[in-house]
Amino acid sequence: MEDLQDQGVSQRQGQAAATVRYGEENESIKRRRSAGLNRLKKRKRTLYITLGLLLFAVVLSGTSLLMYTRDQHTIAEGVTISGINVGNLTQIQAKQTIDKETQRLLSQTVKLNVGQQAPEVKLEDLGLALTSDAALEKAYAISRTGSVLDKISSRIKARNGVNMDLSQKWDDQKLKDGIDLTLKGFVSPATDASFDITNQNTMNIKKETVGSTFDSEALIAQIKAINIYKPVAEIKVEFKEQLPQLTAVQLEDQKITGLIASYTTRFDPSQSERTENVLVATKALDKTVIKPGDTFSFNNIVGERTVAGGYKDAYIIVDGKFVPGLGGGICQVSSTLYNAGLLANLSVVQRSNHDLAISYVPLGQDATVAYPDLDLKFNNNSGAYLLIRTRTTSDTITIELYGKVKPGQDVTITNSTESIIPVEEQRLVDQTLPHGASILKQQGHPGSIVKSVRTVKLNGKVVSSEPLKQSRYLAMPTIYSVGP
Numbered sequence: 001m002e003d004l005q006d007q008g009v010s011q012r013q014g015q016a017a018a019t020v021r022y023g024e025e026n027e028s029i030k031r032r033r034s035a036g037l038n039r040l041k042k043r044k045r046t047l048y049i050t051l052g053l054l055l056f057a058v059v060l061s062g063t064s065l066l067m068y069t070r071d072q073h074t075i076a077e078g079v080t081i082s083g084i085n086v087g088n089l090t091q092i093q094a095k096q097t098i099d100k101e102t103q104r105l106l107s108q109t110v111k112l113n114v115g116q117q118a119p120e121v122k123l124e125d126l127g128l129a130l131t132s133d134a135a136l137e138k139a140y141a142i143s144r145t146g147s148v149l150d151k152i153s154s155r156i157k158a159r160n161g162v163n164m165d166l167s168q169k170w171d172d173q174k175l176k177d178g179i180d181l182t183l184k185g186f187v188s189p190a191t192d193a194s195f196d197i198t199n200q201n202t203m204n205i206k207k208e209t210v211g212s213t214f215d216s217e218a219l220i221a222q223i224k225a226i227n228i229y230k231p232v233a234e235i236k237v238e239f240k241e242q243l244p245q246l247t248a249v250q251l252e253d254q255k256i257t258g259l260i261a262s263y264t265t266r267f268d269p270s271q272s273e274r275t276e277n278v279l280v281a282t283k284a285l286d287k288t289v290i291k292p293g294d295t296f297s298f299n300n301i302v303g304e305r306t307v308a309g310g311y312k313d314a315y316i317i318v319d320g321k322f323v324p325g326l327g328g329g330i331c332q333v334s335s336t337l338y339n340a341g342l343l344a345n346l347s348v349v350q351r352s353n354h355d356l357a358i359s360y361v362p363l364g365q366d367a368t369v370a371y372p373d374l375d376l377k378f379n380n381n382s383g384a385y386l387l388i389r390t391r392t393t394s395d396t397i398t399i400e401l402y403g404k405v406k407p408g409q410d411v412t413i414t415n416s417t418e419s420i421i422p423v424e425e426q427r428l429v430d431q432t433l434p435h436g437a438s439i440l441k442q443q444g445h446p447g448s449i450v451k452s453v454r455t456v457k458l459n460g461k462v463v464s465s466e467p468l469k470q471s472r473y474l475a476m477p478t479i480y481s482v483g484p
Contacts, residue, residue: 127174421447
């Protein structure tokens, strides 16, 4: 019994102990659960605080970014133009700053060392031009294009230093003129050989002189190579000989040595107006000098025929008729020159014959002119200078050509005439004449074509035979005045 009692007591004690342990376990679980909840609450609170802080940081960062990239209408910090700081300046402020620097640069002088002296000249006076518009535009554009990150990146790079250069340009003509003006007193130009025409119609030759001048191309290249942002160094001017373009030796080879051709025509001195025109035009030709290879023009030498120039009305040929016209008679002068030119073996460039046959030169050897287009032109192919001299008497004009005489040369003109239109006869009644009376008023000429040939002989041997421009003349009727 006692054993059973002891066993019961032990069981009850065990149950009690188990109950105690179960209670203790429940209490421990509760404590753990409570601690877990507390930790979860702390984590949530920490998470909320962290998220809040992150959100605050994002907002703060965004605000800072907006503040950093906001356009304040100034150039980014760290930007320079040709070494001048324009960062944090407005465009107007930057331009004012750069304009002062530009003027300083242009006012710099360069010394041109010519030996004992070194005259100074401003870069601006040598044609240097500086402009800042493009540089200012590029500077202002920094951090103003692209995304926010692009703008930030541009600003950061600019802080490390970004330089824009002024636009630089030289005015070549102003540079040349500026150099020439500055060095004018240090050069001695070459002078060409020259000549005077003597009273004997020969040439008195004066020798040339060799000059000294600077090497313009080399000097211009040195000036353009100047670094205008550093003190301008002195430039040594290199001089060289300047040779004349025409020498006495050349003139000797092209020298006038004597008379090479002459031609004379006669005029009627009783036709006073016509005679005056002939004398005026003849005088205008006198002492004309033509260079080798040049083409000379009768109209250019004689000029326009005007009343102020001394010309009068006299008969001229217009549309196949003789009519009054200013300057009538000067075609005799041009025809006389034409024949002198032919005999001098000059190359004929332009020549026209009259519509009607004239009497002062053979048919085929006349040359009509009318200012400005109808002209007589020769090319001086003689290889030497030509001198035109004119002489007049009471009823003749003579045109002489002086040049380089070719001994043994002989020039002749031959003409062949073909009549194509017969002469008509006109009888005009004149009431002042007695019955049956008849007076010749105009001698007629048939219409004709004239072919001319110029033959050149040297020491009696034909060296050339040249057909000239043929001449075509209208018929001119024979006119009689008759009594009723």
